[in-house]
Amino acid sequence: YAISCFIQTPLMISNNNNINLLFCQLCGFFGQYIAGTQIFTFLAQAIFRYFATVLYRQKILLTFRVNTIIIILGWIIPLIITASLLVLPLAYQYEPESRICFTSTKYLLGALIISIFIFFMPLTIIIGLYGLILWNLTHFDRFQSDANNIIRYKRNIKVFHNILLIVAI
Numbered sequence: 400y401a402i403s404c405f406i407q408t409p410l411m412i413s414n415n416n417n418i419n420l421l422f423c424q425l426c427g428f429f430g431q432y433i434a435g436t437q438i439f440t441f442l443a444q445a446i447f448r449y450f451a452t453v454l455y456r457q458k459i460l461l462t463f464r465v466n467t468i469i470i471i472l473g474w475i476i477p478l479i480i481t482a483s484l485l486v487l488p489l490a491y492q493y494e495p496e497s498r499i500c501f502t503s504t505k506y507l508l509g510a511l512i513i514s515i516f517i518f519f520m521p522l523t524i525i526i527g528l529y530g531l532i533l534w535n536l537t538h539f540d541r542f543q544s545d546a547n548n549i550i551r552y553k554r555n556i557k558v559f560h561n562i563l564l565i566v567a568i
């Protein structure tokens with residue numbers, strides 16, 4: 400994100416409204432891609448935690464290979480979404496109010512695509528996964544009450560407490 404801001408520094412300090420369109424589109428694309436990658440990284444963390452706490456018996460979901468695939472998808476999906484906006488000529492524009500090139504709110508289709516696929520959809524999935532984790536951890540009565548399950552239950556409650564602290568901050 401810092402690199403994205405650094406690239407757009409000349410745009411922020413100049414008073415010239417005649418900005419190179421290609422440079423502006425690439426800056427907007429890069430900034431939006433970085434923001435999307437950050438959100439999809441949070442989604443990948445939620446998926447990993449869901450696998451570790453709820454689907455812990457499915458050993459294949461806890462493998463390095465599955466984690467690597469999820470991480471790669473977390474980089475590729477925002478790339479596809481933000482690159483698809485490069486085809487739309489008005490999607491990335493110079494915003495004189497903020498002096499940066501970003502997804503223009505004046506172009507409804509581009510703003511809608513970014514809002515739904517980069518922000519709302521991953522956020523909804525993240526909230527749903529953490530809700531499922533919480534529901535699974537609070538319904539202890541469906542487990543057998545042997546010593547291993549009690550230890551696992553206490554560990555999962557502690558993990559979820561730590562997750563809530565990290566996510567809330």
